[in-house]
Structure formats: structure tokens, C-alpha cells
Amino acid sequence: MSALVVENLEKTYASGVHALHGISFVVKEGDFFALLGPNGAGKSTTIGIITSLVNKTGGKVRVFGHDLDTDLRNVKKQIGLVPQEFNFNIFETVMQVVVNQAGYYGVPTKIAKERAEWYLKKLGLWDKRNTPTRMLSGGMKRRLMIVRALLHEPRLLILDEPTAGVDIELRRSMWDFLREMNQQGTTIILTTHYLEEAEYLCRNIAIIDHGELIKNTNMRSLLDSLHTETFVLYLQEPLLDMPVLEDFTAHLIDHKTLSVDLSVGQQLNHLFELLSRQGVQVVRMRNKANRLEELFLRLTTKENHHAG
Amino acid sequence: MLDRVNYVAFITILNKEITRFLRIWPQTLLPPVISMTLYFLIFGKLIGSQISDMSGFSYMQYIAPGLVMMSVVTNAYSNVASSFFGTKFQRNIDEMLIAPVSNLVILVGFVMGGILRGLMIGLLVILIALFFTKLHVYNLFIILSVALLSSLLFSLAGFTNGLMANKFDDVMIIPTFVITPLTYLGGVFYSIHLLSPFWQELSKLNPVLYMVNAFRYGILGLSDVNIMVAMVMIIVFIVALFILNLALMQRGYGLRS
Numbered sequence: 369m370s371a372l373v374v375e376n377l378e379k380t381y382a383s384g385v386h387a388l389h390g391i392s393f394v395v396k397e398g399d400f401f402a403l404l405g406p407n408g409a410g411k412s413t414t415i416g417i418i419t420s421l422v423n424k425t426g427g428k429v430r431v432f433g434h435d436l437d438t439d440l441r442n443v444k445k446q447i448g449l450v451p452q453e454f455n456f457n458i459f460e461t462v463m464q465v466v467v468n469q470a471g472y473y474g475v476p477t478k479i480a481k482e483r484a485e486w487y488l489k490k491l492g493l494w495d496k497r498n499t500p501t502r503m504l505s506g507g508m509k510r511r512l513m514i515v516r517a518l519l520h521e522p523r524l525l526i527l528d529e530p531t532a533g534v535d536i537e538l539r540r541s542m543w544d545f546l547r548e549m550n551q552q553g554t555t556i557i558l559t560t561h562y563l564e565e566a567e568y569l570c571r572n573i574a575i576i577d578h579g580e581l582i583k584n585t586n587m588r589s590l591l592d593s594l595h596t597e598t599f600v601l602y603l604q605e606p607l608l609d610m611p612v613l614e615d616f617t618a619h620l621i622d623h624k625t626l627s628v629d630l631s632v633g634q635q636l637n638h639l640f641e642l643l644s645r646q647g648v649q650v651v652r653m654r655n656k657a658n659r660l661e662e663l664f665l666r667l668t669t670k671e672n673h674h675a676g
Numbered sequence: 677m678l679d680r681v682n683y684v685a686f687i688t689i690l691n692k693e694i695t696r697f698l699r700i701w702p703q704t705l706l707p708p709v710i711s712m713t714l715y716f717l718i719f720g721k722l723i724g725s726q727i728s729d730m731s732g733f734s735y736m737q738y739i740a741p742g743l744v745m746m747s748v749v750t751n752a753y754s755n756v757a758s759s760f761f762g763t764k765f766q767r768n769i770d771e772m773l774i775a776p777v778s779n780l781v782i783l784v785g786f787v788m789g790g791i792l793r794g795l796m797i798g799l800l801v802i803l804i805a806l807f808f809t810k811l812h813v814y815n816l817f818i819i820l821s822v823a824l825l826s827s828l829l830f831s832l833a834g835f836t837n838g839l840m841a842n843k844f845d846d847v848m849i850i851p852t853f854v855i856t857p858l859t860y861l862g863g864v865f866y867s868i869h870l871l872s873p874f875w876q877e878l879s880k881l882n883p884v885l886y887m888v889n890a891f892r893y894g895i896l897g898l899s900d901v902n903i904m905v906a907m908v909m910i911i912v913f914i915v916a917l918f919i920l921n922l923a924l925m926q927r928g929y930g931l932r933s
């Protein structure tokens with residue numbers, strides 16, 4: 369069964385902004401799915417429609433077979449949402465926030481408290497259970513939003529930039545947690561601007577830009593479709609002239625830094641041979657960007673003519 | 677309608693509302709206590725002693741039911757208006773909107789919070805009044821039902837205000853320019869028979885007049901208006917506002933973009 373089916377989703381806001389131009393994609397049950405796109409692409413709008421916070425102007429949404437238009441209640445029961453912006457009551461304590469949210473889903477207080485204890489401990493917030501949410505740090509608030517989304521045990525967890533502004537160590541521990549949730553059967557949809565996060569966690573991916581779906585595939589084949597990769601080489605001595613590098617496309621970033629594009633079929637060995645033949649010594653090397661980042665930039669900047 | 681999910685959700689919203697007005701008691705419970713004490717002291721005791729009896733009751737006794745009613749309705753109103761608007765403003769309302777809780781339960785939950793605050797204040801003001809004067813119980817059923825219906829009506833009105841408000845000013849404007857004048861002109865401090873016929877008729881368009889008089893009737897057995905008419909008017913307003921609120925919510929007015 370599909371966890372989520374989105375068909376021809378359209379949204380024009382009252383302000384006249386045409387945010388979605390007929391987006392369609394499917395998320396299979398058990399998937400870990402990335403919804404990517406630059407700022408303003410329409411990710412949060414899409415999530416808003418699925419969670420009934422935004423009224424769509426066209427299209428269909430089905431969640432585990434339940435239609436958003438005819439069976440909203442059952443749609444809602446399946447979903448847990450971690451929104452992009454903090455939206456809890458700043459005067460309530462951590463425990464009150466999560467227990468209230470569970471209450472709106474019909475989870476009685478006693479059970480909610482038991483589950484809250486488990487998740488708050490798991491995400492390192494148990495010590496803060498009686499702290500008003502306005503006194504939490506940004507990273508704590510992010511984790512609180514995750515706990516809040518889980519107490520009714522949703523089958524589909526939707527996270528809109530869950531790790532924005534979270535430090536690396538904490539981000540990794542959140543990744544581990546989400547992976548574990550996914551392994552235990554929760555379908556997860558995630559948006560993020562940290563592409564290594566999507567690459568690390570997600571099996572399938574949709575990229576939207578200017579309200580249109582420009583890519584929907586699995587992560588592996590997407591990464592395999594990357595035909596060129598750019599490497600940055602740091603040189604021992606400053607270069608006066610550009611070395612002759614045959615088929616490689618290269619340019620100097622500065623006198624001691626060289627950027628080289630490597631296409632499928634070209635070999636690093638060959639590049640280094642050419643360089644050492646001309647007496648150029650390379651001390652260090654790195655990928656210019658994370659592979660997904662590079663792909664993403666190519667896909668979304670190519671599509672920029674859709675602007676407006 | 678009230679299945680298990682909605683039942684738990686209702687209790688949760690109600691509990692949240694009660695916790696809220698108890699937590700901020702210096703803003704919610706204390707001000708009416710102070711202002712009503714001053715009213716009793718200044719109007720009732722100092723000025724009232726210079727005023728002759730009103731249909732056989734001292735002026736203090738005459739204004740006491742009106743002051744109770746005034747506190748009940750203004751507190752019920754502002755509780756729901758500011759709580760609901762605050763919830764909306766912080767986008768905190770999304771917690772409810774994404775959950776399988778019905779609009780009816782959200783509406784009734786907030787309104788119930790307003791009723792409880794209104795009645796609690798009403799009780800406090802009655803206690804204060806008892807320091808200054810004796811109050812009768814002419815008709816307990818009327819007292820209870822008028823208090824309940826009036827706080828319900830003003831809670832519903834506060835909900836409409838909160839739902840339609842876009843900024844904090846919007847939840848201040850209506851109380852200042854509508855609710856306060858209506859209560860002051862609603863016959864709390866005087867009998868409308870003291871007014872010229874034109875102003876008497878105009879006063880009869882004021883819903884607060886019916887509540888104040890019905891409540892005064894329950895306590896003193898004294899009213900400027902027909903009690904049945906008063907009750908029917910209150911109920912008509914309640915039904916109208918209830919339907920309006922539910923219809924606005926169903927459309928997602930002020931809630932969904």
C-alpha cells in the first residue's frame with residue numbers, strides 16, 4: 369500500500385501566489401522520502417495541504433488509502449507533523465505541550481505521559497519536562513517538536529526541516545533516532561536544506577522547484593546520474609600558467625588552487641599523471657560539493673527560467 | 677459526535693483553558709475583584725447612601741446584580757477572545773487543526789473555558805457584594821440559567837472576535853467600543869424607566885439590558901423587561917452566534933490559508 373499519493377496538487381494563495389503547479393508523487397509504506405527544493409519551492413505548501421493546514425485549489429491527496437476530501441479524520445489520524453516553524457505555546461511546559469497534543473488525537477493523559485517519558489528520555493529532554501518551552505534552546509525546541517509529533521504513534525511522520533539550526537552532533541543523533549523509527553515501520557517524509565542529510569537518510573527523493581516537480585526517483589539512481597563531479601586541488605607551489613590537462617575541464621581558483629571537472633569514464637589517476645608530468649604537486653584534494661548538492665544545484669538552476 | 681477521540685480532545689482543551697486563566701490570575705481574576713470592590717465602595721456605599729430607595733431596595737442592593745452580570749459577561753468574553761486569538765497568533769492552533777478533533781469540539785472547549793471563568797468571577801463578585809449588603813434569592817432557577825446563558829453568549833461572541841481578529845488591537849477594540857458601552861448602558865446603575873421614552877426604546881435593543889434585568893429579577897424579583905422575552909432574546913443570540921462561529925470555522929476562516 370502507498371503511504372501517500374499526491375496527484376496534480378495545485379495551490380494558489382489568496383494573495384495570488386501560484387505556489388504549486390500540479391505536483392504528483394507517491395510515497396510507499398515504510399519509505400524514507402526526501403522532499404527537496406530551494407527556498408520558496410513549495411515544500412511547506414505541499415506539507416500544509418497534506419496536513420490540512422492549507423486548502424488546496426486542485427488535485428487529490430490520499431494517505432494510506434484515505435482520501436483527504438472525503439475521509440479527513442482518518443487521514444489526520446495517520447499523520448504526525450513536525451512543522452518548519454516553532455508553534456507551541458511558549459507558556460506551557462514541555463510535558464504539557466506533548467500531553468495536550470496527544471490529547472487532541474484522543475490519547476488519554478495516562479498513556480500520553482508514559483509515552484512522553486519514553487520519547488523525552490530518548491531525545492534527551494526528560495530533564496526539561498517541567499520547563500516552559502520559551503526557556504528551551506533552539507535544538508531542544510526542534511526535538512520537542514519531534515516528540516510532540518509521535519505520541520499518537522502515527523504511521524506517517526512528516527518533518528519540515530527538522531534539523532534547521534541544529535549542531536552537527538545533535539543532528540547526527542536525530543538522524544539515528546529517525547532511522548530507528550523508520551526501521552520500526554514508520555514511513556517518513558523529510559524536507560531539508562542539508563543535502564547530506566537527505567543522502568544519508570532517504571531512499572527516495574522528489575525535487576520541486578517553483579511549484580513543479582523536477583525529479584522523482586530513488587537516491588541511488590539519482591546519484592548515479594551525476595555525470596561530472598568537481599574536485600578542488602590544493603597545490604604545493606603557486607602556478608604561473610594553467611597546466612595542459614587534455615580533456616579535463618579545469619580552471620584556477622587562485623594561484624595555488626585548481627578546480628577540475630571529472631566526467632564519467634575519466635580517471636583521477638590520469639589527471640595526476642598529467643599534473644606530475646608538468647611538475648605540479650598536489651598536497652590535498654576535496655570534492656567541491658557533496659554529490660547530491662552538486663546535482664541539486666544543477667537541477668534547480670537549470671529550471672530557473674520558470675521563475676514568476 | 678462525541679466519540680472517544682473527541683471526548684479526550686474536549687477534556688484536553690478545557691483543561692488547557694482552565695490552566696491558562698488560573699496561571700495568569702493576576703490578569704484574569706484579580707482585576708475584576710479590585711474594580712468591583714471599588715464600584716461597591718464608591719457607587720454603592722458613598723454615592724448610594726445619598727440615593728433614595730429603588731422600588732424598595734437600597735441602591736447598593738439594586739446595582740449588585742448588575743455588577744455581577746457585568747463582570748460575568750466581560751470576563752467570559754475577554755477570556756475566549758484573547759485565549760483563542762493568542763492560540764491563533766502563535767500558530768499554536770495548528771496543534772488542534774492537524775488533529776482529528778472536530779470544529780465543534782474546539783468551539784465548545786474554548787467557550788466552556790470562558791463560561792467557567794465568567795461564572796467563577798460572578799461568584800467572587802457575589803462574595804464581595806455580601807460584604808457590603810444582603811442579597812436575596814428570589815428565583816434560583818432564573819439566577820443560574822441567566823448566569824449560564826449570558827456567559828455562554830458572551831463566550832461565543834468572544835470566540836467570533838478571536839476568530840476574526842488579525843492583530844492584538846482587534847481583540848481590544850470590540851471590548852472598549854462595544855462591550856463596555858453596552859454594559860454601562862445596560863441598566864446596571866439605573867432603571868430604564870428613569871429615561872425618556874425614546875431612550876427607553878433604544879435601550880431595549882441592547883442585549884445586556886435583558887441579562888442584567890433577568891439576573892436582577894432572579895435576585896430581587898425586580899425587572900424593567902419581561903423575563904420571558906429576555907430569556908428568548910438571549911437564546912436567539914446564542915443560536916445565531918453558535919451557527920456563525922461553526923460556519924466560519926468550517927470554511928477555515930482565519931485559520932487555514
Ligand SMILES: Nc1ncnc2c1ncn2[C@@H]1O[C@H](COP(=O)(O)OP(=O)(O)OP(=O)(O)O)[C@@H](O)[C@H]1O
Nearest residue numbers: 381383385387406407408409410411412413414933
Ligand atoms: N500563507 C501564504 N500566503 C501567501 N503565499 C504564501 C503563503 N505561504 C507560502 N506562500 C508562498 O508560496 C510559495 C511557496 O512557499 P513554501 O513555504 O511552500 O516554500 P518552501 O519550499 O517550504 O520554502 P522554504 O525552503 O523556504 O521553507 C512562496 O512563494 C511563498 O511566498
Ligand SMILES: [Mg+2]
Nearest residue numbers: 411412413452
Ligand atoms: Mg518551507
